[in-house]
Amino acid sequence: MRAVAMAQRPEPGADPVQVRLRLFEALRRLLANLALKGPLVLVLEDLQWAGGDTWALLSHLFRAQPSPEMLVVFTVRVDERGVDEVLQRRVAELAALSVKWVGLPPLRGDESRALARHLLERLQAPAAWLEQIVADASGNPLLIDAMARGGLLPSTRSLDELLLYRVEALDPATRRILELVCLSNAPLVQQAVATAAGLDLKTFNTRVGVLKAARLVRTTGVRALDTIDAFQDRLRVAVTGALSAETRTTLHQAVASALQGSAVPDHEAMAYHWARAGHAERAAAHAERAADHAMERLAFERAARLYGDALAVRPAQVSLHERLGEALVGAGRGAEAGAVFDRAAELSDPVQALELTRRAAHEFMRSGHIDQGLLRLAEVLSSVGERLIESPLGALVSLLIGRAILWVRGLKFTERTIKQVPAAELLRIDATWAASEALAPVDVVRGAYLQARHTILCLRAGEPQRIARALAVEAVLVGSEGSARYVEAKALYARAVEAAARASERGSHGYLIGIEGIIEFHAGLLPAAHQRLAQAIKKLQLEGRGMRFELANARLFLLVTQFYLGNLKQLFAAVPELIHESERLGDRFALTSYRLNHCNTYWLARDDVRGAAAQVTGALSGWSPRGYQTLHYYALLASVQLALYTGDGRAAHARVRAEWQRLERSFLLRVQALRIEALHLRGRAAWAACDERDARRCLKQLQAERHPLAGGLAAALEVAMAPPSGGDALWSGAERLLAEQHLELLLQAVRFRRWEGREEQAAPRQWFVEQGVVNPEAFVAMLLPSRGASGG
Numbered sequence: 001m002r003a004v005a006m007a008q009r010p011e012p013g014a015d016p017v018q019v020r021l022r023l024f025e026a027l028r029r030l031l032a033n034l035a036l037k038g039p040l041v042l043v044l045e046d047l048q049w050a051g052g053d054t055w056a057l058l059s060h061l062f063r064a065q066p067s068p069e070m071l072v073v074f075t076v077r078v079d080e081r082g083v084d085e086v087l088q089r090r091v092a093e094l095a096a097l098s099v100k101w102v103g104l105p106p107l108r109g110d111e112s113r114a115l116a117r118h119l120l121e122r123l124q125a126p127a128a129w130l131e132q133i134v135a136d137a138s139g140n141p142l143l144i145d146a147m148a149r150g151g152l153l154p155s156t157r158s159l160d161e162l163l164l165y166r167v168e169a170l171d172p173a174t175r176r177i178l179e180l181v182c183l184s185n186a187p188l189v190q191q192a193v194a195t196a197a198g199l200d201l202k203t204f205n206t207r208v209g210v211l212k213a214a215r216l217v218r219t220t221g222v223r224a225l226d227t228i229d230a231f232q233d234r235l236r237v238a239v240t241g242a243l244s245a246e247t248r249t250t251l252h253q254a255v256a257s258a259l260q261g262s263a264v265p266d267h268e269a270m271a272y273h274w275a276r277a278g279h280a281e282r283a284a285a286h287a288e289r290a291a292d293h294a295m296e297r298l299a300f301e302r303a304a305r306l307y308g309d310a311l312a313v314r315p316a317q318v319s320l321h322e323r324l325g326e327a328l329v330g331a332g333r334g335a336e337a338g339a340v341f342d343r344a345a346e347l348s349d350p351v352q353a354l355e356l357t358r359r360a361a362h363e364f365m366r367s368g369h370i371d372q373g374l375l376r377l378a379e380v381l382s383s384v385g386e387r388l389i390e391s392p393l394g395a396l397v398s399l400l401i402g403r404a405i406l407w408v409r410g411l412k413f414t415e416r417t418i419k420q421v422p423a424a425e426l427l428r429i430d431a432t433w434a435a436s437e438a439l440a441p442v443d444v445v446r447g448a449y450l451q452a453r454h455t456i457l458c459l460r461a462g463e464p465q466r467i468a469r470a471l472a473v474e475a476v477l478v479g480s481e482g483s484a485r486y487v488e489a490k491a492l493y494a495r496a497v498e499a500a501a502r503a504s505e506r507g508s509h510g511y512l513i514g515i516e517g518i519i520e521f522h523a524g525l526l527p528a529a530h531q532r533l534a535q536a537i538k539k540l541q542l543e544g545r546g547m548r549f550e551l552a553n554a555r556l557f558l559l560v561t562q563f564y565l566g567n568l569k570q571l572f573a574a575v576p577e578l579i580h581e582s583e584r585l586g587d588r589f590a591l592t593s594y595r596l597n598h599c600n601t602y603w604l605a606r607d608d609v610r611g612a613a614a615q616v617t618g619a620l621s622g623w624s625p626r627g628y629q630t631l632h633y634y635a636l637l638a639s640v641q642l643a644l645y646t647g648d649g650r651a652a653h654a655r656v657r658a659e660w661q662r663l664e665r666s667f668l669l670r671v672q673a674l675r676i677e678a679l680h681l682r683g684r685a686a687w688a689a690c691d692e693r694d695a696r697r698c699l700k701q702l703q704a705e706r707h708p709l710a711g712g713l714a715a716a717l718e719v720a721m722a723p724p725s726g727g728d729a730l731w732s733g734a735e736r737l738l739a740e741q742h743l744e745l746l747l748q749a750v751r752f753r754r755w756e757g758r759e760e761q762a763a764p765r766q767w768f769v770e771q772g773v774v775n776p777e778a779f780v781a782m783l784l785p786s787r788g789a790s791g792g
Contacts, residue, residue: 020298020330021581022541024060031061031068040070046233047074047091053299055090056331056584062094106139115141119148142234149214163238166214173199174207178230181217182239183251185272187227188259190219192266195258196251225264253277267293271309284313288320291327300330318347322356325363332586334367342376354383354427358434365438366549368588370629377435384428386453388435388446392627395446396667402452409459411471411495415502416462429457429466436473437549441589442629445667448477468500472515479519482672483707486523493519510539511547514554522673524708526561527742533558552582552590556597563598564709566744568605568771575602592631595619600638604645604782607774612642628659628666633674636663640685645782649688656682676705680713687721688785695721712743719750720784749783752776 034040044050050058061067074091091099107115116133120126125148137143146163167175176197181188194204201224208228211217216235220226230236240248256273259266267290275283291306307324314320321344328337341360345353361376378388389395418426432454440447451473458470471492479489493516500512517532533554540551555578562571575594582591593599595615603612616639620631636659643652660682669675683698699721702714715734722730731754738747752764768776 020056020300021060023298024057027057028061028068031070035069040068041073042070043073043075045075047076053301056301058094059580059584107141107144108139109134112137112139112141112144116144116148119145123148142232145215163235164242166216167239167242170210171207173197173203174210177204177207178211178216179239179243179247180251180255181228182230182236183243183248184229184255184269186269187220187229188255188269189224189262189264189266190226190228191224192255192258192262193228194224195261196254249277253279256282268306271306275309280313284310291323295323295327295330298330300327303327304331304333316347318344318352321347325359329363329586332584334363334586334588335369338363338367338369338372338376350383351423351427354380354431357383358431362434362438365442366589367586368592370442373438377438380431381435381450384424384431386428386432386435386450389449392443392445392665392667395443395449399445399449399452402449402456405456406452406474409456411459411492413459413462413467415464418463418465421461421463425457425461426463426466429454429461429463432457433466433469441549441553441593442631443627444630444671451477463503464499465503468496468503468512471496471499472512476515476518476522479522480671480673482705483523486519489519489522510536510542511550513539514550517554518557521557521561522671524673524710524741526565526709530558530561530565530567533561548585548587552587552593556590556593559594560598563601564743564745566748566771568601568745568773571599572602572605572772575599589631592619593634596631596634596638598637598641601641601779601782604642604779605771605773607778609642609646612638612645616642628662628668630668632659633663633666633668633678637677637681640681641782644684644688644785645778647688647778647781649685649690649785649788652685653682653689653691653694656685672705672707673709676702676707676710676713679705679710680717683717684720684783684785687717687787690788692721692787708741709743712738712741712746716743716746716750716784719753721787746783749780752780753784 031040031042044058062072088101112134113130116130116137117127120129120133129148133144133147137147146166149166167178170178177193177199180193180196190204190208191201194201197204199207205222208217208219212219215231217228218231219228230239243251252273256270256277256279259270259273267286271283271286271290274280274286287306287310291303291310294300294303294306304324304327307320307327311317311320311324321340325337325340325344328334328340338360341356341363345356345360348356357376358380361373361380363373364370364376365373374388381388389398432450436447436450436454438447439450451470455470455474458466461467475489475492475496478485478492493512496515497512513532514536517529517536520526520529520532536554537551537558540547540554555574559571559574559578562568562574578594579591582588582594596619600612600615603609603615616635619638620635636655640652640655643649643655663669663678669678679698679702683695683702686692686694686698695717699714699717702710702717705711705714715737719731719734731750734750735747735754738744738750748764748767752761752768755761755764765776768779773779
């Protein structure tokens with residue numbers, strides 16, 4: 001159990017989604033450690049009853065890599081239609097499992113006879129019953145058992161009839177216990193059943209002994225707080241089906257009343273029984289409390305179901321809508337959560353409605369419903385006197401104006417506590433921040449314009465916590481403009497840290513570390529960026545809710561950093577796990593990012609060209625066609641590298657040229673690191689397509705960038721374009737520069753190409769193989785394409 005015990009404790013207020021994921025991971029590691037000690041078999045019975053939370057756990061256990069090596073046995077009860085299609089699909093989605101469905105056919109004649117003989121001898125029943133039991137049971141072991149216990153009924157041929165015959169033979173008090181137990185959809189505390197049946201515990205235990213001997217119920221013990229349940233679901237269905245509607249209502253009320261006085265309240269059971277007893281309001285109250293308890297236990301799917309039950313009775317209760325939205329967020333159902341927050345906003349006062357609309361916008365944007373999210377953001381901004389500018393050019397002009405205002409006024413502020421700032425002013429600040437944060441991953445320019453506006457408002461207000469947040473993002477935006485502004489960005493970052501230290505409510509330490517890592521990345525200081533981003537991710541996973549965007553952003557920057565640093569093994573190990581987590585959380589932006597960008601090389605490294613293409617094609621399906629967003633660039637990068645990998649230089653260059661103008665108009669190229677990467681991408685594609693003029697234009701622009709990453713990419717492109725007799729000085733110079741900049745991936749690619757066909761090529765080839773690259777030749781051709789590559 002050390003794997004679970006050693007799992008780092010979350011900080012107070014930690015994001016429950018991340019807490020649950022860490023618990024899942026601790027269990028996965030526990031099972032993996034047990035599997036190392038010897039053969040491990042995991043048995044899960046009655047999988048047909050598994051809820052969404054159980055499937056979330058199973059999905060993590062068997063889709064995260066490496067999954068524990070063990071035999072997993074599921075048992076599933078089927079009807080005449082066979083195994084449920086949804087269940088089959090869910091099992092198939094547990095990708096690590098090699099699934100074999102094994103049906104349990106009817107017993108053969110000799111097997112039926114052996115079982116019947118054994119039961120008759122054990123029960124001291126007449127041996128003359130044997131042949132008729134074998135003939136009538138048709139190989140059903142449950143029917144054989146029921147007939148052996150209940151006697152021969154020549155007119156009976158169904159298991160349900162035999163079960164009911166045995167029930168009717170019970171005395172009234174014992175039968176009432178069985179009916180109460182079968183009426184529940186889950187095990188019940190024995191004290192509650194005894195109370196509902198009107199029996200003292202001693203008498204109750206005597207009657208339960210009869211039921212256990214007849215294999216009609218099962219218990220976890222004989223104490224009052226131990227539970228009792230029907231022996232099998234088939235019995236539960238048969239018994240409840242034979243009760244009249246009036247009797248069922250009476251029994252439900254008896255159980256609910258008994259549970260009400262229990263020392264250990266089971267609110268979910270009370271909600272179930274009060275609802276079926278016709279007391280809707282009482283049921284709703286208990287459903288709400290059960291849902292709150294489920295949220296505490298991180299059972300988000302169960303909580304969502306229970307909040308939904310309560311809302312069916314109390315549709316106008318805002319807090320219920322809000323908590324249902326939170327449960328849906330935890331369950332990864334972002335679009336549904338957005339709709340619920342929308343409904344809550346309609347029922348709220350103006351101030352609360354603004355926050356709920358902001359949350360709806362955030363969930364719509366995160367789950368990929370960009371147009372719906374933008375509409376909500378426009379509503380949020382409009383309500384505080386701001387506006388969402390539509391055109392990229394208008395946003396750029398407004399951004400420049402905002403920057404000019406900041407330059408003129410400076411960063412001075414008069415410090416005030418949060419209580420000293422008018423509520424309307426705080427509302428305006430938080431609204432612009434929410435819109436800026438939601439837009440930043442999708443629309444860089446509009447996000448930056450709103451961030452500039454947000455910073456101005458924060459400085460006017462003087463509240464340190466919000467100033468720290470604003471200055472931290474300002475530092476990133478300044479740093480993104482180029483390495484020439486690195487010193488300025490670091491100074492802004494230092495002021496953000498200072499402001500955070502003065503705040504009455506301490507902000508996220510992980511968030512600030514991540515900001516510093518992103519600044520280092522934009523400056524081309526990749527080892528420092530890698531260290532800070534890795535630290536930030538560990539911190540953010542332990543810190544409060546509301547940090548999912550920051551966590552996803554830090555992870556994405558870390559993955560790109562690992563690509564250039566040559567940490568491909570780490571990158572390829574992370575991609576499938578992050579994709580799975582994003583799917584589970586319904587975070588479509590993160591999911592799409594992990595399928596595109598340099599993450600798409602995960603499939604290329606496996607030489608899975610079809611898989612890589614499917615990721616590119618499917619990633620943006622259904623995504624908003626508005627403008628040219630960051631994800632469109634990620635798709636461009638992935639598709640061009642795919643074409644280069646397959647040797648289709650003409651297709652690679654055609655794709656770049658077709659999108660280049662849109663890329664320029666989006667103003668994404670204002671980000672220096674992105675501009676450098678895009679120029680290198682176009683240069684590679686142009687050279688592979690025999691467009692030497694375009695390739696050399698890109699090379700010249702890269703060399704003029706005055707940035708560590710640009711220098712390395714330019715050196716790699718230059719040797720790719722060098723003639724075979726280019727001389728050792730060019731190759732050695734490129735290797736030296738790439739080593740100095742820690743660009744290990746391109747360094748190994750240059751060595752691979754330099755020593756092609758010679759003995760020295762073995763070392764770089766082995767490096768790629770150890771990193772998980774199946775086809776080093778094609779992978780290097782993607783990074784350093786030959787002139788005229790057109791394999792198609």
